Amino acid sequence: MRRDLREGVTIYVTENIKPNFAEIARQYNVDYRTVKKAYEEVKAGLKGRPSLLDPFKQTIDSKLELNCSAASIFKFIQKKGFTGSYTLVKD
Structure with missing residues (x-):
């Protein structure tokens, strides 16, 4: 997965905003399904292990x-x- 696409999608995940996949796909010149896949991967990755606290x-x-x-x-x-x-x- 392209690093720039992953970083672009990470902004939406951290701000808890559902992105317009087609618009982002045009920005990065990729298919909307690629953007959706990157979004889901980043979103799943943030639900990591619990805090020690x-x-x-x-x-x-x-x-x-x-x-x-x-x-x-x-x-x-x-x-x-x-x-x-x-x-x-x-x-």
């Missing part, structure tokens, strides 16, 4: 309501089994 979301939210710092939240969930990095929690 997912099992700890409720804990993090409750700690944020108590105005805890990112460092203290990181240390707390690390004791509970979190294996990710501090920057993941901080962001």
